[in-house]
Amino acid sequence: MDPLGNLVDWIAIYGTLGLVAIGLAERFLPALPSYGVLVAIGIATDGAVWSLHTAVIATTVGSFMGALGLYFLVRALGRTKSVRFLYWVGRGVGLSQSRIEWILSSLRSRERALTILSQLISTVRLILPIAAGLLGTNTLRFVSGVAVGIALWNGLFIAGGYLAVLAVPGINSSALALKILVLLVVAEVLTAMVWRLQRRYSMCLNPGASKR
Template sequence: MDPLGNLVDWIAVYGIFGLFAIGLAERFLPALPSYGVLVAIGIAAEDDVWALHTAVIATTVGSFLGALALYLLVRAVGKKRSAAFLYSVGGWVGLSQARIDWTLSTLRDRERALTILSQLIPTVRLISPVAAGLLGTNTLRFVSGITVGIVLWNGLFIAAGYVAVLAIPGINSSALALKILILLIGAELLTALVWRLQRRYSLRVNPGASER
């Protein structure tokens, strides 16, 4: 059983358009594990289904356009309705209102760096374009930051799949994706812990920071 491998077989039928479409779709389908699909795409690259750089570029363009569409939609709709939408979407992907508020707070504090980093955190990466639009992040800053973040995310997992199949020929895409998911959850928990400790230290050193 390899559902991700079967999905990639379907993507391969449509070539570059299929890669673009899956990159776009992951922005609007929270149930679609983008990291797993990207790993499977990297595995297929080793089989000469498509070139490695083609896979990275096509999926990046699709994901970027999806993120940009969400950002522009929020800017057009307005903050009140967008906030309600953000909390709703957060509920779909398993993010509590408190977690969303934390994301907004961190993005507000360090916009450019965290626009990039937000694309490297599962689930958070899905709501970050909406959050950026809600916060009124400068369009150029958003575009540059999210482009770098998406390239890193897509490139990392496509390369991981490519290297994995070189090391273990015939590896199961879905099994590899599950192992990567466990690593991602561990990394996300560690990141959240480090952030909280840093925040607590900052508040202790500068008590007035909590009021800003």
Template sequence: MRVDPLASLIDWIAAYGVFGLLAIGLAERFVPGLPSHAVLVAIGIAAVDGAWSVPVAIIVTTAGSFCGGLALYLLVRMWGERRSVRLLYRLGRLLGLSSARIDKTFTSFRERERTLIFASQLIPTVRLIAPAIAALIRADVGWFAGGTVLGIMGWNGLCIGAGYYAVTIAPGMSASGLAIKMLVLLIVVETLLALAWRIVAHCRSRAATPGRRS
């Protein structure tokens, strides 16, 4: 008999209803190694069985995740830059992010703050440290709140919706098996988007070079 750990977790969440969804949304911000995409896909699967509706699942998990992100943002603002940077690098190591990756994210945030506050919530792992980076670069709290909520809602909606609709395509598949397939798909899509972004940025840089020289 095979054990599906995600299904067991979802059973626990379902036992607490809306409070369980809120708790798991909050936990994914502070529990290293908790695969948020996998949990969200499983939540979408549970919606098919009537544990909750898809809109309720998206709204409540978004609220929980945002509360966690806002708490991290405010904590970093209060702690000051030196201690917060040390905390960020330690958190990055726990999440498997190298110092170079964190430094690159810092640079990107400073150059395109408003866009990346939103977009960073669609990137696995990076989304967890994004509130801390936003605080360290003194991002406006209003822009941070708005962009983060929209980004989380996009991420949660994508994963929960994928879980919900995938059941109609592959009925009987375990939550864990489906979550692994979704992770592979997300990695492929994000890799292609990153390559497209670099190509566009390179083309813009080359196009702007003659103007700077003239």
């Protein structure tokens, strides 16, 4: 059984357009494991249907289009509706309201760096365009940061799948994606622990901040 491999077989029918479409879809379907799909695309990259660089560029374009669409949608909705939308999406990807508020606070002070880095965290990357639109992040800064972040994320997993199949011909896409999921969960748990420790430390240094 290889559900992700079967999905990529379907994507391959549409060639480059299919890659753009799956990149766009992962922005609006939190249940779709983008890292798993990207790894499977990398495994299927053999030059017959798409090359390695075509896979990275096409999926990046699709994901970027989705992120840009969310950014402008939020700017058009207004603050009240955007905040509700942000918390709703956050709950869907497992982010608490307190963590979303921390992301917003951090984004205000380090927009460029966090716009890029947020695209490398599986849950945060989905709410970043909404948060950036809500905060009124400069469009050029958002576009450049998100484009770099998405290219890094997509390139990392597609290249990983490509190298994996070279090392282990016939590797199961879904099994490899499951192993990567475990690593991502561990990394996110460690990141959350570090975040909590840093927050407690900052509150100890500035007790008045917790009352705001």
